[in-house]
Each structure stands twice: as structure tokens, then as C-alpha cells.
Amino acid sequence: MPHAAVHFCDETDVLCEDCGYILNGLAEAGSCPECGQPIAQSLGNHRGPSYFEDAPSVRSFIVTTCQVLFRPTRFYRSLATRQASVQAVRFARLHRGVASVLFSFAAAGHVCLNSTMKAWARAFFNMLWERFYDEPVLFWLLIGPLSVIIYGLLVVVTRVAAALTSRLSAYQGVRLHRGVVLRGLGFHSATYVPGALLAAVTVVGYIAMLEYQIIIDPWSPGWASFRNFHSLFGGGCILCLVYLLVTYRIAMKNMMYANR
Numbered sequence: 001m002p003h004a005a006v007h008f009c010d011e012t013d014v015l016c017e018d019c020g021y022i023l024n025g026l027a028e029a030g031s032c033p034e035c036g037q038p039i040a041q042s043l044g045n046h047r048g049p050s051y052f053e054d055a056p057s058v059r060s061f062i063v064t065t066c067q068v069l070f071r072p073t074r075f076y077r078s079l080a081t082r083q084a085s086v087q088a089v090r091f092a093r094l095h096r097g098v099a100s101v102l103f104s105f106a107a108a109g110h111v112c113l114n115s116t117m118k119a120w121a122r123a124f125f126n127m128l129w130e131r132f133y134d135e136p137v138l139f140w141l142l143i144g145p146l147s148v149i150i151y152g153l154l155v156v157v158t159r160v161a162a163a164l165t166s167r168l169s170a171y172q173g174v175r176l177h178r179g180v181v182l183r184g185l186g187f188h189s190a191t192y193v194p195g196a197l198l199a200a201v202t203v204v205g206y207i208a209m210l211e212y213q214i215i216i217d218p219w220s221p222g223w224a225s226f227r228n229f230h231s232l233f234g235g236g237c238i239l240c241l242v243y244l245l246v247t248y249r250i251a252m253k254n255m256m257y258a259n260r
């Protein structure tokens, strides 16, 4: 893209919410000259804080989560983008926390199922291991540190994604400041939970089936083999990653021309 074509929009510029055309100085009663959308629809009167920010409670937390998961376009289209709130931070932290614990269940289960990783974890918890020579103990010991590590990773991934998104959009002339991206990604963190739940249920479910001898020999070929379990887990991971990327795109697309 030639540099001259890049226009860095100002905070004060009024953009068409539909196509991003700059509407500065045009009458509010008119329409966008580029796409024809009424200018009144771009002024941001339909945008406001999320339900959870408005009235924080368990109910509004669940409702807001459902809006993010099942009606993302509608949610990000009605969200005020330029404000920050303690509630929004709390919303993101809670979801990251829940996702981290669920992911750590999947990871700890993997360690216990994988002999090489188990030897490594045994060395790590050597002292305790000698005292309680038991696999479930190792599993529960791993939950705490793994949750902390995964939570840290999610925070790092969010910050890197926010920095890259705002830089790339600035380069392309799109108005997506870091604060706006971070706000969007904060709500987007709710989408980690379904994937984390799926991972935890898959791994812990497999362990339970081994424990209760529903699966007798995981090494023999068949529906319950280790091989199939790994394919199922890998497939689930790819699906969740696609879901994360699609919802991330929906979030940014519906926030980038917001005027409020």
C-alpha cells in the first residue's frame, strides 16, 4: 500500500460505522456518501457499557457471557469502545481464571497420561512424590502451578495480540487504538472458556474411563485407543482455535469504526 493512501483517523473524526468513511462536517440527518447508511446510525447513541458493567451481578455476568459467546456481532456493535471500567477488567479476569483452571486440568491429565512428562513432573515434585507415591496426588499438585502459568500465558497472548492489532490497523489506516482493542479482547476472553471446558472434559473423561476400567487397554486399536483420544483432542483444539479467531475478528470488525 502506498504511504500516501494511509489516513490515520483522529479520535474526533466521525466515521461511518458501516464502511469507515469520514463523515466530518456532514449533516446528522443525511446519509453516508459512500454506502448510504444514515449518519445518525453512526453517532454511537446505540453504544453503551455492557450489561455486567451497568449492573454487576452473577446474573448480568452470565447474561453478558452468553451475549459474547452467542451474539458477538450484536454485542460488539452495541458496546461503547472508549471507556474502561473496573467491571470490564473483573469480567476478563474471571473468565481467564476459569479458563486457566480448566486448561490446567487438561494439562495435568496429559502429564499423568504421558510417561515422559510424568517422569519430568516427578523430578519437579521429587520430595513430595517420595512421601505420597500416588498418581492423583501428582495430578492435584500440578493444578495450582499450571493454572498460574496458563493464566500468565493468556495475559501475555492478549497483550501481544492487542499490540499487534493496533499496530497493524494503524499501518492500514484503521482506527483501532490499543485501549479499544484491549477492551474488546477483555470481553473476548469469555470465548476461552468453552474450549478450556472441552479440553478438560476430554482429558479428565478419558482418565476416568481408564480409572473405572471402561477402557481396559488403551494401547490396542479401537474407538478408545490413545491414538483416537489424541486425534479427538487435537481436532478439538483446532476447532477452538478457529472459534477464537473468528470471534476475535467479529469483535475488531464491529469496534473499529465506533465513534463512541
Ligand SMILES: [Zn+2]
Binding pocket: 016, 017, 018, 019, 020, 021, 032, 033, 034, 035, 036, 037
Ligand atoms: Zn458508509
